[in-house]
Amino acid sequence: MSLQTPLKPRKTPRQARSTATVTAIFEATFQVLLSDGLVKLTTTRVAERAGVSVGTMYQYFPHKEALLYAVLEQYLYEVVIATEEACVRLEGARLGEMADGLVHAYLEAKLRHMPGSRVLYTVAAELDTDDLIDDIVRRADQAIERLLASASDAHFDDLPTVTFAVRTILVGTVREVLEKEAPASSLAMLRAQLPIMCRAYLMAVSSS
């Protein structure tokens, strides 16, 4: 699925009606991904499932790659927005509370589309997503660094390194569990242990 064509949707949905259509198309994409898999997914099949005409579909998403990119993009932005909102909400809190709140927000945002979020790792690997990922990482790092700098009970000498480490723990551990056909117990263990990991790491590298 190498991409020679632009990935942006042709139309940007500005009206309520268009937004509803795009939402239905995205929802149908998840369903087709889960029932038929990435290889068999076609824009025609998604249009059918979404109950929109093929003409309407092509107005927004001229080909499969554009559709998948848009679904992935929306998913990633949802996750980073949830992370940013948590960071703003937690500003000035104590370090332990920050770690728990940040982990909770990130994990729950990732899980909102379960099991669709699992298949999106495969989608991402097939598309050229470097610029998108760079943008997401930059936004997440900015929010986390600002949050950590505001801790009421702790101070960090090297904020960029600590921010990098916290983001890497979050993204890496969640992906490691979600991407596999892991048993439900793995998800439960991650939910319980990830806050402890982040809190313990942050305490270890901070001075009060």
Place this chain on the structure above:
Amino acid sequence: MSLQTPLKPRKTPRQARSTATVTAIFEATFQVLLSDGLVKLTTTRVAERAGVSVGTMYQYFPHKEALLYAVLEQYLYEVVIATEEACVRLEGARLGEMADGLVHAYLEAKLRHMPGSRVLYTVAAELDTDDLIDDIVRRADQAIERLLASASDAHFDDLPTVTFAVRTILVGTVREVLEKEAPASSLAMLRAQLPIMCRAYLMAVSSS
């Protein structure tokens, strides 16, 4: 690259001469992966680079998938063997020493084939590796659990959960950094922060 054919090499290299041939083929595979990429790699091109005849190549690896599977398999076993050896060496040590030694062994084994290890994540995603990964994970968990149980200065109430968490931190964070075209500074940060993460987590969930 869907696989209908058996992935095991036809011949198992038992003699010194055969082992040398297979080593040359594996080395050439890394070189071709890095210079030409996964899609353009062919067994013929690898045979040329390795300086072996196409006939010899096909005796061991009848097709591209068998070759890639064998390279991935050897890499993963090298990493898990290094991990197991570190666990045996660290048995009975103090918790902090264990965390540092385990992280060091895992990270250095993963980096031994840099930048080849990066491209192997792509190879793994293209092959049916569920059974192989299951076996690797089982061996790693067994070694880590046994190590943690032997700590001279700490005790864990729920060893399987702590083992799962430590393995997930190791595998998840290292992959998150290695898989991207990350700057060298990211690798340096991981080298410095990963031991702190593991040590801090283990201290947080242990009792003395």
